[in-house]
Amino acid sequence: MNQQELFNNFFSTQLNPAQQQAVAQKDGSLLIIAGAGSGKTRVITSRIINLMLNENVPPFAIIALTFTNKAAIEMKERIASMLGGGAKPFIGTFHSYCLHLLRTNPHLAPFSPFTILDADDQQNMLQALIKRAQLGKKITAKNLGYQISIKKNSGEQKNDFSGSQQDQIFEQLYVAYEKEKKLNKVIDFDDLLIEVNKLFANNSGFKEKFQANVRHLLVDEYQDTNNIQHTLLKHMTLNDKQFAIDSLCVVGDEDQSIYSWRGATVANIMHFTSDFPNTTIVKIEQNYRSVQPILQIANHVIQHNTYRNPKNIWSKKEAHDRARIITCLSGYQEGEAFAQLVRIARKEKKQQRIAILYRAHYQSRMIEEALIRHSIPYKIIGGIQFYERKEIKDILAYLRLIVNPYDRTSFYRIYNVPQRGLGKKFEEEFDACWQQEPLFTFFEVAQHLIITGTLAGKKAGEMQDFINLIQAVNHESKPFDCINHILATTHYFSYLKTAFDPIEAEAKIENIKELLRAVAYLEEQGMNTVTLLLHEITLMQEKIALSKDHHDHVQLMTLHAAKGLEFDIVALSGLEEGLFPSTHSLYDPASIEEERRLFYVGITRAKEYILFSHARYRYTFGTMNDQTSSRFLDEIPVQFAHRTDASSWDMLQSTMFFSQWLNGQIKKRSPVITFGTARAIHPQDSTEKTVITSTLSFKERQSVRHPKFGLGIIKSLEQKDSTTLYADVQFKTGLKKIKADFLKPA
Numbered sequence: 103m104n105q106q107e108l109f110n111n112f113f114s115t116q117l118n119p120a121q122q123q124a125v126a127q128k129d130g131s132l133l134i135i136a137g138a139g140s141g142k143t144r145v146i147t148s149r150i151i152n153l154m155l156n157e158n159v160p161p162f163a164i165i166a167l168t169f170t171n172k173a174a175i176e177m178k179e180r181i182a183s184m185l186g187g188g189a190k191p192f193i194g195t196f197h198s199y200c201l202h203l204l205r206t207n208p209h210l211a212p213f214s215p216f217t218i219l220d221a222d223d224q225q226n227m228l229q230a231l232i233k234r235a236q237l238g239k240k241i242t243a244k245n246l247g248y249q250i251s252i253k254k255n256s257g258e259q260k261n262d263f264s265g266s267q268q269d270q271i272f273e274q275l276y277v278a279y280e281k282e283k284k285l286n287k288v289i290d291f292d293d294l295l296i297e298v299n300k301l302f303a304n305n306s307g308f309k310e311k312f313q314a315n316v317r318h319l320l321v322d323e324y325q326d327t328n329n330i331q332h333t334l335l336k337h338m339t340l341n342d343k344q345f346a347i348d349s350l351c352v353v354g355d356e357d358q359s360i361y362s363w364r365g366a367t368v369a370n371i372m373h374f375t376s377d378f379p380n381t382t383i384v385k386i387e388q389n390y391r392s393v394q395p396i397l398q399i400a401n402h403v404i405q406h407n408t409y410r411n412p413k414n415i416w417s418k419k420e421a422h423d424r425a426r427i428i429t430c431l432s433g434y435q436e437g438e439a440f441a442q443l444v445r446i447a448r449k450e451k452k453q454q455r456i457a458i459l460y461r462a463h464y465q466s467r468m469i470e471e472a473l474i475r476h477s478i479p480y481k482i483i484g485g486i487q488f489y490e491r492k493e494i495k496d497i498l499a500y501l502r503l504i505v506n507p508y509d510r511t512s513f514y515r516i517y518n519v520p521q522r523g524l525g526k527k528f529e530e531e532f533d534a535c536w537q538q539e540p541l542f543t544f545f546e547v548a549q550h551l552i553i554t555g556t557l558a559g560k561k562a563g564e565m566q567d568f569i570n571l572i573q574a575v576n577h578e579s580k581p582f583d584c585i586n587h588i589l590a591t592t593h594y595f596s597y598l599k600t601a602f603d604p605i606e607a608e609a610k611i612e613n614i615k616e617l618l619r620a621v622a623y624l625e626e627q628g629m630n631t632v633t634l635l636l637h638e639i640t641l642m643q644e645k646i647a648l649s650k651d652h653h654d655h656v657q658l659m660t661l662h663a664a665k666g667l668e669f670d671i672v673a674l675s676g677l678e679e680g681l682f683p684s685t686h687s688l689y690d691p692a693s694i695e696e697e698r699r700l701f702y703v704g705i706t707r708a709k710e711y712i713l714f715s716h717a718r719y720r721y722t723f724g725t726m727n728d729q730t731s732s733r734f735l736d737e738i739p740v741q742f743a744h745r746t747d748a749s750s751w752d753m754l755q756s757t758m759f760f761s762q763w764l765n766g767q768i769k770k771r772s773p774v775i776t777f778g779t780a781r782a783i784h785p786q787d788s789t790e791k792t793v794i795t796s797t798l799s800f801k802e803r804q805s806v807r808h809p810k811f812g813l814g815i816i817k818s819l820e821q822k823d824s825t826t827l828y829a830d831v832q833f834k835t836g837l838k839k840i841k842a843d844f845l846k847p848a
Contacts, residue, residue, distance in 0.1 A: 120388070127382060131339075132382050132384065133383045137413055140387060153318055162316075163315060167321045168193065168195055169195060203298050210301055217289075219291070226243075227282060232275065238521075239600075241271055302334070324371050325358060325371045339378070352371070356410050385413050392708060393417060395422060396425060396712055403702060404699070407698055421710075426712075426714070428715050428747075429746070430716070431749035432815075434472070436468070456670065457667070457671070460675045460682075465676050468620075488613070493613055501632050504576065522567075545572075545573070552565070552566070595611055668708075673715065675715050677734060680729075683732065716729065806845040
């Protein structure tokens with residue numbers, strides 16, 4: 103068979119009716135609502151091939167725009183596999199196509215010749231402007247670059263600053279940056295879209311020529327477009343609001359619009375039919391990824407959003423009992439549960455692809471530690487292992503220097519973090535002195551430089567402040583207090599807010615808060631000096647290093663990073679109000695809808711099994727706080743996901759639960775949440791230490807209440823005699839030995 107016959111056979115046998123409609127319609131405006139896992143890439147590539155083979159459209163008349171180079175490469179490979187050699191349409195990102203237009207029309211470019219600032223060059227230019235304006239203490243090049251990019255991608259060209267001091271600083275530097283680019287005849291990455299928009303808006307000849315040549319335009323992931331990309335598409339396809347090319351086909355799913363924080367607006371796909379007249383809407387709802395029970399959950403949850411195009415994704419993959427909701431006692435027990443899930447899944451079927459997803463990077467810490475304890479190799483996708491993150495390593499470097507003032511690696515990492523005006527020349531002089539006096543501590547090197555006058559003035563004062571900071575504590579100090587001392591003295595949080603863009607700074611601050619939570623917990627476990635804490639962390643890092651050669655890693659990532667991926671088993675963690683949905687979204691209906699879309703994305707990553715988890719309590723700086731389960735869990739119909747209270751499980755119970763579930767051996771029961779000591783596992787399976795009083799039974803790790811101290815967790819039990827039982831209970835106020843008669847099950 104020739105290429106056309108091969109494709110037509112593929113069209114008739116491998117595409118479902120909705121996909122065939124999306125591929126076959128030659129002319130007009132077409133909005134393809136492509137549900138999760140419905141084969142949208144197959145539709146786009148098939149549409150391109152159909153235009154070329156069956157409609158005789160020349161390759162140069164077809165343009166396909168994507169959001170990532172990875173997506174563009176995948177489309178090119180699929181088309182090449184069907185068409186072989188010869189000319190192909192342009193397939194690439196919005197930015198790469200705009201660069202193509204400017205290069206092929208150099209006389210219309212803003213400068214001739216022009217160059218594009220790469221990320222490093224842009225940062226260097228911004229840094230020079232900040233230094234020239236003497237604003238180094240007010241803003242960093244990275245933060246400024248982020249703010250400039252957000253402004254440009256919003257499509258706003260006017261200066262609409264609010265008048266605050268920070269806005270005035272931004273306006274001053276923004277104007278200086280634009281002038282500097284003109285002097286250097288350069289444009290930045292965001293300017294590519296802006297300049298091409300200007301071409302279409304101001305040059306009718308250019309626009310007419312473009313629309314005469316490009317007759318078919320396709321756009322992938324349209325729910326992720328920002329304002330300026332949407333405006334560009336209108337310029338490309340409309341003339342006086344009338345459709346001016348043969349076809350426009352955009353593919354997207356508003357239920358997967360999760361990038362508003364980087365400028366994307368779901369309004370573009372929702373208002374598409376208003377902006378582009380006579381649009382045909384095709385819904386592709388058959389899912390080829392997940393079993394039907396998982397899709398039923400996804401459908402019911404996302405229906406709680408009002409700003410969407412109704413759809414109902416479905417699958418031919420029938421199954422039952424593929425979703426579970428567990429209630430854990432704490433974040434630490436949640437991590438243990440995930441470790442057991444992975445261990446059992448790998449034991450049953452070694453090639454299972456497993457992912458543990460969370461809302462924010464800082465949530466990985468407890469999960470990582472649980473996996474490390476059980477020698478389960480893992481990888482952080484789209485992020486860095488917790489103890490390898492810059493801000494965590496900074497704080498640990500301070501602690502190491504407190505314990506060991508000879509530690510040159512730690513000193514050179516943080517002597518100028520946050521900035522103290524001690525630059526490269528200082529480091530060279532300091533290092534030269536240390537080389538001459540290798541037995542000196544860093545204190546002694548610094549004092550020597552100050553006494554000899556090598557280090558003088560403001561720099562000497564800054565170094566003395568640094569010495570005072572380190573000497574104010576010692577290796578036997580409480581690590582929690584020590585870290586707070588470092589944060590307060592260095593104004594580290596303020597440094598992060600200045601040095602990084604707001605979203606990145608917030609993530610780093612949350613990571614440090616999570617470190618404090620970890621330190622508070624470890625102090626309770628006996629690691630109550632800086633030295634002991636560092637030893638514990640070093641042991642964990644050593645275990646991480648030993649697991650790096652494994653190929654069957656569990657994948658840990660945020661829900662945003664999971665977009666576009668799929669796994670056999672997915673575990674969603676931290677489903678609690680304030681975690682997911684996040685605190686920042688709780689009082690904004692639009693933000694709650696985006697959080698729900700993010701939850702939907704997480705659900706639809708799972709092919710075979712999905713586990714939802716939430717904790718009843720989480721540690722916050724040494725105290726336990728009650729958690730409220732996420733509203734999203736309440737939106738899952740009880741018949742679609744069995745709920746089980748796992749808060750008093752031991753390892754055997756956890757093992758049995760996951761083994762029976764994954765093997766389909768758990769019999770159906772009333773899908774309700776149970777509290778207290780009732781569990782899905784039979785009591786005789788328990789190996790916990792249990793002591794029965796005359797009226798009550800208590801177990802280790804059981805939650806209890808005391809009339810004075812409130813909620814607590816039993817750490818250990820001690821039977822004094824046949825009638826007297828004492829329990830060591832962890833309350834918010836600390837660990838206390840209590841006679842069991844004064845306790846009640848929580």
